[in-house]
Amino acid sequence: MSKTSLPPPENLPMRLTRDTVSEGFKKRVAELSGQNPDSCYQCGNCSSGCPLACEMNILPSRMMRLVQLGQEETVLESGTIWICASCFQCTVRCPRGIDIQSVMDALRQIALDLGTDHFGPDQVTPEQAATVPQPGLVSLYRKLST
């Protein structure tokens, strides 16, 4: 799993120029997810409720901000999109009504469409293949591979 993180504090504030902002990215995320990333006002409710937050290198609320700022590379290289378990806790708690889980789904889809599966059937151990109930395997393939 890639461990890209935010630029170290000494590099902040981030340089936002035509070269570092991908305008098309935010639009694509909005199109796929049906959500408006600009609605997010950074309250942090999603990050405080997320059961996987402590496993993430970039918190959900920061992911939202990075999407607003068109930081495509940082977002798609983060481990966050692959550790999100799609539990909808963030979606339920967002005071702005953003379906953040769908934004995560959209980010996964954009990353997968670039051509690399994050996790494929060949990585499932024989023991897992024989014991994990099908919903676990099918949802895993659907979320983490093309």
Next chain:
Amino acid sequence: MVKVAYYPGCALKDRSSHLDASARDAAERLGFQLDELESWTCCGAVPPVSRERVMNLVASSRILKNTRDSGRDLLVTICDFCYNTLKRTNHRIRKDEITRRRINTYLAQEKPERDYIEETASPWTDYAGEVRVMHLMEYLRDVTGYDEMRKRLSRPLEGLKLAPYYGCVMLRPENEIGLDDPEDPSIIEGFIEALGARVVNYPYRTECCGSYLSVSDPDVSTRLSYKILSSAAGKGADAVILSCPLCFHNLDSRQEAISRVFPGFKPIPVFYFTQLLSLAMGGDRDRQGFSRHHVDVSGVVDSIFAEKERQ
């Protein structure tokens, strides 16, 4: 006996077949039959995020359309994943005309050949979300009724302290599922009380167990499951009760790994809601598949039978 259209789903038909058996047994004791659909496929486990990927909704739509075409307007499932997928597919078909038209275009192409030959074949009608999808727990609450269940108890689970575990997909996203309050649900609590048992309150009942991460990142799932189980046990629960085959797998079979990572962790039995329902309605303990559990449940099951004998 009333027949209710029933979609078991892959897990309940295969590696969790003991849970399917307990559900059928419990339903018959309550006066209705879970009538399995004549033919069905995997529902797809998760609906796709975007409108563009309508292909991923075809399997679940076909299941719903076949249910309608067989003359039934209610479909019951006992797996949270299937429930979530079928219900959200239905929701999209009802709310989004473009999705509805695109899905029906796919479905119309696979119209069975005999329909063209037989004169009696009914004309094609687009599937527009006519079927109502219900979780068995929802059926028990809204159709059978918890009061009626209480009246039919032959082996009340008195004295048993149960921690309800909801997980994620049974309740969320609430605007498409609408089963209960996503933050403060009460459907499993009502179910526990209807069986005569006591509810244990603890803070992690709607927290995720890691879902499919138990395959891709097992250690993460171990940590999440530990939080849930140790919290329930810490509040005095004798067992955890839940309604999702994947949560069942994670919370039951992960306990060995949890014990290795967190010394001092005491294993706690996990039950599928249908198993306790069947037992409370007088079901046989040998037909619940308890031997397939990773954590020994005999202590709790013995106490259920001992309680009955004492009365």
